[in-house]
Amino acid sequence: MNILFVCSAKAWGGNEKWTSMAMQALSKKHQIFFIGKSEALLNKFGRHNRAITLPFRSYFDLVTFRKLKQFIKKHQIDLIVSTKKKEYFLCGIIAQQGGCKHLIRLGVSRKMNIPFWHQLNYKTLNDGLIVNAHYLKKELKQYPLFKEHPIHVIYNGIPGFNTKSELPVRQNHEKFIIVSSGRITKQKGYGLLIEAIAQLDESIKKQLEVRIIGEGRNKKAFEEQVKALKLEQVIHFLGFVQQPTDLMKDADLFVLLSEREGISNSILEAVTLGIPVLSTDTGGIKELIEDGKTGFLIDREITAITGKITELIHNKNTIHQVGKEAYQLLRQNFAFDVFEKNICALFNDIFK
Numbered sequence: 001m002n003i004l005f006v007c008s009a010k011a012w013g014g015n016e017k018w019t020s021m022a023m024q025a026l027s028k029k030h031q032i033f034f035i036g037k038s039e040a041l042l043n044k045f046g047r048h049n050r051a052i053t054l055p056f057r058s059y060f061d062l063v064t065f066r067k068l069k070q071f072i073k074k075h076q077i078d079l080i081v082s083t084k085k086k087e088y089f090l091c092g093i094i095a096q097q098g099g100c101k102h103l104i105r106l107g108v109s110r111k112m113n114i115p116f117w118h119q120l121n122y123k124t125l126n127d128g129l130i131v132n133a134h135y136l137k138k139e140l141k142q143y144p145l146f147k148e149h150p151i152h153v154i155y156n157g158i159p160g161f162n163t164k165s166e167l168p169v170r171q172n173h174e175k176f177i178i179v180s181s182g183r184i185t186k187q188k189g190y191g192l193l194i195e196a197i198a199q200l201d202e203s204i205k206k207q208l209e210v211r212i213i214g215e216g217r218n219k220k221a222f223e224e225q226v227k228a229l230k231l232e233q234v235i236h237f238l239g240f241v242q243q244p245t246d247l248m249k250d251a252d253l254f255v256l257l258s259e260r261e262g263i264s265n266s267i268l269e270a271v272t273l274g275i276p277v278l279s280t281d282t283g284g285i286k287e288l289i290e291d292g293k294t295g296f297l298i299d300r301e302i303t304a305i306t307g308k309i310t311e312l313i314h315n316k317n318t319i320h321q322v323g324k325e326a327y328q329l330l331r332q333n334f335a336f337d338v339f340e341k342n343i344c345a346l347f348n349d350i351f352k
Contacts, residue, residue: 001030001351004077006087008037008056011216012044013183014265015107018132019083020045021157025340026347033075035068050075059089069094079347081105085121092125101350102126107262109136109283112143123149127350132156132262133284152346156265157339161272163331167324168273171250175209176313179251179275181244182266184216189257189280189300194222196305198229204313210235211251213244244269251275253312253319257300258282271330276323278308294326
């Protein structure tokens with residue numbers, strides 16, 4: 001089968017990681033093609049002679065539409081997988097005209113409040129949706145337009161982590177190390193984390209090291225917030241790294257306070273190391289984290305966050321069992337070999 005993945009992202013994030021993983025998993029049995037927007041990101045998706053970039057200026061970009069259509073016809077594409085809103089429309093029209101199948105990947109919840117437009121993009125112009133959590137399927141099924149429309153749940157996998165992986169041995173250290181990683185934006189809750197750290201007792205701050213890994217449009221604003229609160233000796237911005245787990249493996253706690261998520265890839269990466277997670281109760285996080293058993297859940301409220309971090313620091317020697325429990329659950333549902341098996345089975349079923 002010839003499968004085309006389309007991802008018009010300008011920056012690297014969870015959606016782009018999923019695309020790369022899906023391409024890798026399916027490449028063993030299928031011919032994989034890729035069209036993106038950013039030349040700088042092309043290598044991350046696996047550069048080869050079947051990958052190109054196009055402008056993707058708008059939903060109605062005729063240049064992109066024409067070249068996309070030519071590519072699909074030339075390579076006799078059987079199935080298109082689109083991952084961004086602009087692509088849902090462009091690829092959907094081409095799939096309808098050319099008779100190939102079209103799936104869309106949806107990683108976060110969306111309000112379906114523009115009846116004709118959302119009916120067109122999310123149902124009429126595709127053969128089904130792929131989501132990464134059961135909560136997302138449940139939310140979408142509340143809308144009438146999805147009552148009879150296929151929605152497939154496939155948990156994200158983690159490259160290099162499989163059902164036979166062993167829990168890494170932890171190293172003892174004096175500091176209590178908190179890490180957070182992902183795209184540095186306001187909705188990820190970094191401002192809340194910084195403010196909560198500022199309200200900790202001075203005696204606790206002296207025990208603390210906070211590492212924030214990643215890049216994003218709000219990074220400079222958060223660096224200024226850290227400076228204004230005189231936390232430069234506590235909170236460190238480490239930028240984008242190819243392997244964030246290298247900077248996470250000795251951490252005592254992973255914190256992500258997102259306003260909305262599917263199931264965060266960054267959280268999954270932390271759990272592969274046995275690191276306990278403190279997260280907001282958003283999206284599908286409860287499909288991995290049960291409060292107090294496989295992680296910790298918190299409201300997006302600064303006083304509550306400060307209090308919870310204080311509690312966890314005082315219980316440093318006991319919270320690691322929580323990380324171990326989450327690790328066992330991760331191996332069952334989120335190992336890459338499980339992801340590979342599930343996505344290959346789905347694509348085979350579509351063409352039966």
